[in-house]
Amino acid sequence: MVAAGLYLKRFYTVVRGEVLVLPSRIIVALFFLVLLGIPLISQNPYLIRVIVLTSIFAILAASWDLLSGFTGQMNFGHALFFGVGAYTSAMLNVHLQIPPWVSVPLGAAAAVLTGLIVGIPCLRLKHTYLALTTMAFPIILMGIVFALPDFTGGELGISGLQRISNSLIVNYYIYVGIMLVLCTIMWKITDSHTGIIFHAIREDELAVRASGINTTRYKLMAFCLSGFFAGIAGGLYAHYMRIAGPSTLEVSMSFMVVIWAVFGGIATIYGPIAAVFILFPLLEFVRFWPEYRMLIFAAVVLLILLYMPEGLIPWVRDKIEKQCPRCKIRNVSTRKTCRICTAVLD
């Protein structure tokens, strides 16, 4: 009892000292709690379905950010990884009866391999050339899918996949749990030594190379990591929808990912995730007005970008927090002095 009490007290101090001091951290904590708590309040299948799909796309958008936002390797064909993940796990599951727990990771492995195949030729390309070339890959794959209808199902795709779990709630917790874990991992990666190198590659590749870092290896690594996470998202999507179709490879899919990520703010990881959680449900809930759905969506994106070209989330973050000029620690914007070094905030 005493030990438990001590741990509780310790937990309380940590929460108070580390989480409650910054509004952004409170928001993240609330986000976790709300997502995990929703099935306790409402078990509306439609709501659950929207949240699960949002989670899947949140992984996808964050993985785009890991590659394009951090290393600056603009990838316009992110649907490639998503589609490869989806098709691989679908084919393994339907043709070979491999259970989802194995087929999704194998799909992700295939996506990593694709990342290598795409990444190596792309190493020589820069900026716009890279952006325009990557756009070509999913379309090439789509042509192959259409040309081999016996194997890939052609236009209809592969249907009849196994669900991961037949219970609505268990399924929800699996998907949301995987999303939270993967996104935390991605955020940790970008926060690590590797993440700093990714940042540096975007800012000035030549300088990074001059510092004795093998940028080629890191760029390929970014492609593979991003492919891995996007591949998992693809596999999960295929198993959730129980179908893997050519829509996972479409140009609009690639564009959508870019829209989400840039709308939320690139090179942040949490930005794209937040953007998906805002934009995807928005798109779902204006279903009652189907003709104007995409129009409203595009207009919202356009207007918000006009006023916040850095992205929505960094803008909000700058409003509610400010950086200490001396020690670079973030503070609530209502504070007069820094919470660590007591320097006066301006």
Place this chain on the structure above:
Amino acid sequence: MNIIITGLITGSMLALLAISFSLIFGVARIINIAHTAFYMVAGYLIFSLTGKFGLNPVVGMMIAVVVVTFLGLLAYKFLIDPIREHEAAVLIATIALAMIFQEAVMLIYTGDYRTVSALIEGYFIVAGVKVFYQQVLTFGVVLVVLALLWFLLMKTKLGLAIRSTAEDREVANLMGMNDSRLAMITMGISVALAGFTGAVLAPLTVLSPYMWMEPLILMMAVVVLGGLGSIKGSFVAAYILGFTEALVVFMIPKGAFLKGSVALTIMILVLLLRPEGLFGISFEEER
């Protein structure tokens, strides 16, 4: 023969689109995803001007091109110019713009396929293949416009300004060129060319709200293959890809599915050997 005709027509269309796309990219560093959306809008405008209002097709085309140019300038002024410094934001803005056009067209004209009647009816037969007068006309007009564009870029003062800004923005600015006005003019020319392409091509294709996707990808492939900023490169690459597509469609079974794939694979293979495209000059990296 069929291959040659289809290749020539697709090639000319791609050449015009790609050159106008790389013009605005060169001057203002804007990747205008909505470029082919303007081309679609022009096609639809002609459809309603000639079909609904019964205007003379030539007048309809002119009005369509003017309206599209105006639309492009408005979009540039109010949507792209304020966020010029943020490259990623500009990119999304143009994607969103393209989506808005697509949805607007969808609302006004519904998703049905539409066709525009040809300027000149009829055809003649060469080597057992029907050649429509419209096809010949389109090809001829495209060549004339390309020649005019070449003249504009190479022989006039405006062309000199455009080329020098594309080469080095800062120095061009130092030499007293009004950067933002030039970007505006180039945007106008670029969109006008896209609209014009739509205008001459509308009678040869089917109009649908999604018709901007496919040429967009091929146009980008052409731009990359020919080398960014190289007009000669875009011209050659456009015909290479145009003919490849035609060959694949007519020669290989199920070719219609594979035409995009083969064209894009060629692009990637060339890029592996020459990362800056066929005729590209590698841009000095802006640090």
